[in-house]
Amino acid sequence: MPPRLRAGIALTLANLLWATTYTASALALSIGAGRLAALRFAVAGVFVLALVLRAGLPRGRLLWQAAGLGVLGFSVAFGFQLLGVEYAGATLAALSIALEPLATALVGRVLLGERLGRLMPVAFPMALLGTWLLAGAPMPGHGAHFLGVAFLLLATACYGFYNVLGKPLAHAIGEFRLTGIGTVAAAITLVPFLFFGPWPHIRTTDWAAIVYLGFGPTLVAYSLWFYAVRRAHVGFAAIFLYVQPVAGAALGWLWLGQALSALQLVGGGLILLGVYLGARAGVERKGIAA
DSSP states (O other), X not given: OOHHHHHHHHHHHHHHHHHHHHHHHHHHGGGOHHHHHHHHHHHHHHHHHHHHHHHOOOOTHHXXXXXXXXXXXXXXXXXXXXXXXHHHOHHHHHHHHTXXXXXXXXXXXXXXXXXXOTTHHHHHHHHHHHHHHHTTOOOOOTTOOHHHHHHHHHHHHHHHHHHHHHHHHHHHHOHHHHHHHHHHHHXXXXXXXXXXXXXXXXXXXXXXXXXXXXXXXXXXXXXXXXXXXXXXXXXXXXXXXXXXXXXXXXXXXXXXOOOOOHHHHHHHHHHHHXXXXXXXXXXXXXXXXX
16 A cells, blocks of 8 residues: 555544544543543553553653653643633634644644645645534624633644654654553553542443543544654644544534534535645645655
8 A cells, every 4th residue: 555545544543532522522522621631541541551561661861751642632732721711711722723733734844844845835725614614604702811811822832843753763662552551651640630530430331431532532643643753744643633623523413413514514625625736735745755
């Protein structure tokens, strides 16, 4: 199978798994967002710790870099995002998520010197506009707190750096060990969220959602992402992040019966066209590495 096709399949599967995060989280959100995140990464850590130890931990700075990257991309980014939602509201938070692919591509350009293809300046704005339309063309209120916006931008930057800095580490220690060490480190740093407030009753459906979130959208999806970025330019991989809102809207329509307006369908079409143009741009710039 050609490297381009392997990377594209891995990126598509990763983003399809990430798209299910919103539906699965809604099933267990009654236990609290912070507690849900802590249990999600704890479950992921339980899944992977024995396998990582058996494969052998990396030594010295590689171990600390992998752990630090997990804390940055999971714990710190999540904390900034929660603060952003609290101060600026859910609308701005939803729009800020659409900036993650752009942040990822820009960080890759700055840190790794990866040049963007000639179609990328068209593909990214098109996908960003499509995401806004798919969300129902929301307009943030004028009362948005500056501090909340700052927190959301910091969260976006954390995700961008995590997506990019993981590439050389995945080359050094492998994508599975990188993801495993990162989830264990994140679980440790998120432990305080387990003790915020009284423990609610956790139903069987809550545990099922937590286990799924820990295994699918965490271990499998992030391993697939780093598998792809080991073999592809980050800008090529970043445009696939826009698969998430399209898949999320489709899941909402199929599972939750949420109707889609004509404007949202146009937005979904623009996203898919932007992803296609971005993939073409990655190929033209030799976006696939061997």
